[in-house]
Amino acid sequence: MTVPLIELKNVTKRFGERTVLDRVNLTILEGDITTIIGKSGGGKSVLLKHIIGLLKPDEGEILINGKHLKDMTRNERTLFKRQASYMFQNNALFDSLTVFENIALPLREKTRLREDAIKSKVLAKIDQMELSEVAYKYPSQISGGMQKRVALARALVTEPKIILFDEPTTGLDPLRKNAVLGLIAHHQKKIGFTAVLVSHDIPDVFFISNRVAIIDSCRIPFQGTPIELEQSENPVVQEFIKGQTNLKDELTGLNTRQDVKDMLIQEMDRVNRLQESFPVIIFTIDNLEQINKHVGYIAAQQIVQCLGTLLKDHFDSAGTSARYSQNEILMVLPHTDPKEAKQVLDELAIDLQKQEIFKAKSYPKACFSFSILAGLAEAGPGMDLDSLIGQALSHQKIIAHLECIKHGGTA
DSSP states (O other), X not given: OOOOSEEEEEEEEEETTEEEEEEEEEEEOTTOEEEEEESTTSSXXXXXXXXXXXXXXXXXXXXXXXXXXXXXOHHHHHHHHXXXXXXXXXXXXXXXXXHHHHXXXXXXXXXXXXXXXXXXXXXXXXXXXTOGGGTXXXXXXXXXXXXXXXXXXXHHTTOOSEEEEESTTTTOOHHHHHHHHHHHHHHHHHHOOEEEEEOOOTTGGGGGOSEEEEEETTEEEEEEOHHHHHHOOOHHHHHHHHTTTTOOOTTTOOBOHHHHHHHHHHHHHHHHHHTOOEEEEXXXXXXXXXXXXXXXXXXXXXXXXXXXXXXXXXXXXXSEEEEEETTEEEEEOTTSOHHHHHHHHHHHHHXXXXXXXXXXXXXXXXXXXXXXXXXEEEEOTTOOHHHHHHHHHHTOEEXXXXXXXXXXXXX
16 A cells, blocks of 8 residues: 555644644645645634644644654654645735745755856746746836746656645736636646645636545545545535536636536436437647647637637536636536537537637747647436547547748748
C-alpha cells in the first residue's frame, strides 16, 4: 500500500475554549490535487497551517512520508519546508518590493542560483502570468487580480514538490478565477507537485481536483474523488450537494454538472417507461492547453465563456447545459426532436465561426490552431449515462475552427 505523502491522524486544535479541529483525519497522496471545502470559518485555513507547520496540534499526529513530524530532525524539517510553498489567502506580498522582487524572493532565500538565472526564471514566470506590463511596479500600484497572480507566481517559481493554496481565487472575477485554476492545473501536470487547496469555488475547483475533503462541524466526514462525492450517500455530503443545486457556473452562466446529471436520470426514467428518446449534445474545446500556452489562461476561459453564452442564446429554454469538465459542456434536450436539435446546432456553428475568438487577428502575437467539436446522440431505452456520453463523443465533428496561417496570412 502506498504511504501517503502527508497524513493527519486525530488532529485536534483549540483556541481558548473554541475547538476548531476535532480529531481530524486526512490523507494527501503524492502528485494529487486535494481540495478542502467547507463553510466559512470552518477550520480550512487552520488545517492548512498545520500541514506546513505554522501551527501545532493540541492532540493527534501529523506524518510526512510515514514519519511523525514531531520526530523529524531539524534538518529533515528544514528540507520539508524548502520543498514546500504556501500561497496565502491575502497574498502576503511585500509592499516595499516590486512585482519582480516579490517573485524572486523565494529563489534568493531557498536556492543558490546566480542572479542571471534568477532573472531568467522570474521573467519567464511573469510572462506566463501575463504580468509583463507591471513587472517593476509595486503591489499597491496594481489590481487585486494582478496581486493574486503575483502571489501564485511566487509560489510556483521554485518548482516546489508541495504547494498549499489558501483560497487562491478569492476576490477574482469568473474569468480570472478560472484562469488561475487553469494555471494551477497546468503547472501541477508540468512540474508534478502535490497541491492542497482550500477553496469555496464550487463547482469550478472540482474540474482540477483529484480528491476532495469536506470539513463540517470541526471534522472531515468525507474525503474521496469528485465522482465519489457526487455518488456518496453520506448525509453531510448529500446536504452539501443539495446546497449547490441553485448555483450556476459563474463563467458560463450554465447549470452545475449535478443538475444535468439529475435531469438525465429523470429523463431516462421517462424514456424507459414510454419507450421514447431525446437528444444530448456534448461540446469539446480541443487544444485548450495550447491556447493556455500560446495566448494565455484568460483567453482560454474567454473561449469557454463565449461557447456557454451562445448555447444559451441558441437553445434558450429547450434543455439544460453544464460544464462537464474543464473543456467540455454537456447539453440535455428532453423535449426536442433530434432533427430540430441538429438544425439549431448548424445555426450555432455558423454563429460561432463569426465570433472574435475565431479570428486570427484577435491573437496577433500567437500562431496556433483550435476547434470546437460537437457530438449528438439519442438517449434511448436501456441506455446508461456512460454509454450515452460515449456515443455522443464518438459522433463529434468540428463545428468551428481557427487555423494558424504564418507569414502574415489570416485565418
